[in-house]
Amino acid sequence: MAGTLVLGLVIGAGGTLLGLKIADVSLVPGTGSPAFQKFFSAYEILHTKYFEHESDTKLLNGAVAGMTNSIGDPFTDYFPPVAASQFTQMLSGSFVGIGVEIEQTQNGIEIQSVMPNSPAKTAGLKPHDVMVQVNGKSVKGMALQSVSNLVMGPEGSSVTIGVNRPSDPGHVLQFTMKRARITQPSVTTRMLSGKVGYMQISVVAQNTATEVNQGLADLQKQGAKALILDLRGNPGGYLNVAVDIASDFIPKGKLIVQTQNRNQQIDKLTSKGPGNNIPVVVLMDENTASAAEILSAALNEDDGVPLVGTRSFGKGTVQETQGYSDGSTLKYTVAKWLTPNGSWINKKGLTPTYPVNLPSYVSLPSISSQKLPLEENQNTKTVAYLQQTLQALKYPVDRTDGYFDASTKQAVMDIQKSAGLPITGIVDAKTAAAIDTRFQSLLANSDTQLKKAEALAKTLESSQ
Template structure:
């Protein structure tokens, strides 16, 4: 889910006000007065309006000068929108931005229903567009995008210096259309081209299954409007199947709505215990207690990673500090701020940070994240980059994609002989062995179906031999045996 920041990873309280028309009215009057003053040669500032706030004088003057003296007619709406966007960009806050009508519509859709795109949460960080997390089952996840990937270009257009909302305009698109991202990943020397076919990103946010010994696993992919209802229904179903222990997986969950964070955390924290505290700029604090009695009869372990952000971090901190639930995985993303979204009358939207949130023990995890009780990393091959199926990898090829393919083959039990990115005869033999096992044409080269199948098998292996889930199950069994 492209930036819904988002979009989905911000705790949003949506309001409406009619600032846009008021601003237009003031600017219209100001422009008229300026024209009148210029006609009569008055050297005094031409923007004195009854009730005008002095801090906006320079803004009005700049608008009038452009409107009356620019060498072509200006697009008034575009100029006003640019002024609002400029104010938000000056805050140097990746979670505050202005969205035009189209972006605002996508923003609401990402919270309320399905949308069309690649399905990745992004944010602006140090002038770059960075993947926070790909959504479960999305084209972005299937293409191998990972948290902390930098999106350098979209269809050859550089995203350098863009806000996340601006980047979304290039990344999103209609279902079935293709977009090519240029990705930079830590540990990979060269940018990798990742072609992705856009699709409809489903609204389903909770997935559950029994895994072993009456232990269930439930994954929450984000906190949207119906997530609590989905979660309760799945938990009830799992209890009917004999669930005695629960692994709650919020890895690569970018967050979502504040009320959903409260209701979901309340399911696992005793009534009255603090879930989190919100603090404003003046130091005023508001505590959010659990609204229910939780379910102490079912032992719980929560799994997090560096893609767990915002609402999923509220959940993790709440169960850890107020219910003594152990956390397994990697240190979380570290988003400790709260955003409000306000709609303008013309359908555009302004999202901005209003408060910070603190854990039950008063910790601010912003830019630090939450450290798990049991630190467990995924295997190195889980972070390998996407290999373009349209690129032919064969003997004498040398590239980062060849290196990735060699590491994939090695992880799947096919020895390529080397992992330095040079495709030699031993690598070709490994490819042929893989192709034979998969009933593919034994060409010794990687392209098309062979490349896709290689990445598919690797993804399946990661899911089947997931050390973080395995550790969570181990911890749960220790609790059940006490």
């Protein structure tokens, strides 16, 4: 067993994974039955009589995918080789690539972030660059996964990315780089005021327990007397790693999680210790799932750790994976997991001890990522984003319905004036960047959930 994996969101197509297996499987379960005969007949017809030639691989992969889809379980899934590799790399904490996060936007395939010390960073790619070519091939109209497949390749091989940059419209900028193995830490730490340490866990990957152990030690060396554990957006990961992380905080022998299989057999996993008496506050949200929920529930029920934020995702099942020689993987649910108190949170989530919502404007997209320019009398969803952003920045915009009116133009002109830009009332790339800079400053001071957690942590530390 490589470990129990708990992933709740679509990117991991998650679940509580009890292990990663790789084997060739030979199984003949009643192939003479009418159901199997129907399958063989359908395969033979499509293989020999369909008007275009289709490969065996495509037909059989489709059959496996069809079986997983028929179950109706979003966490039982079939990954073709490329997707399986990406899934495995995400959980290993390292991958071969250029080091960018891409997303399909109305502008096309847009770079959302560039990782530090990555080939992309060294080459000069930037957030909001829109990919238009990969190795000279146009990617216009291509699906996100197809573009990702083109960007991927063997370690050390070269790839040239052509992009449109908002600040340099009308030109395709070319950047050549060599693909490299990139290690992405799953844990980041920093000290806050008042002897409060902050630790963010982005995914419960293979090395996360080691990173948590080291991060906790570093924070305590820096004087941390209380800890905020930020699990917001964490889709989960390995169950056994979640148990190891919990063991850093929960005394040895205490129950952390229970799993129950199809035969109703219950397996109880307890803390390995050593535990830690540092006061902890957990941050969670609607994207905190699976292994992250296991950790949150154990800390809450075993140690009385307060949960701050919004109700969690509610992913309460356990998966295993079966790998095949062609690189594909079948992931399937084998059990459900229960909190130490025996609760099954599936489709319900964990209820925060202190419910705190973020301001609605924190989910607004950057204006630079939208299709520009924006100007008076336009009526679009993008203009609505602009108006909501301007209102959040306290500019007196009269409406947020997407119609670019006189008040919207005046607010844009006010920003242009303060930024030293030509006062046109039209949102071009430079104006969008100026708006985004102001908005990012606002966001940096808008984390109401973190502020609540910090106040609680200071109270817990002072009461020790």
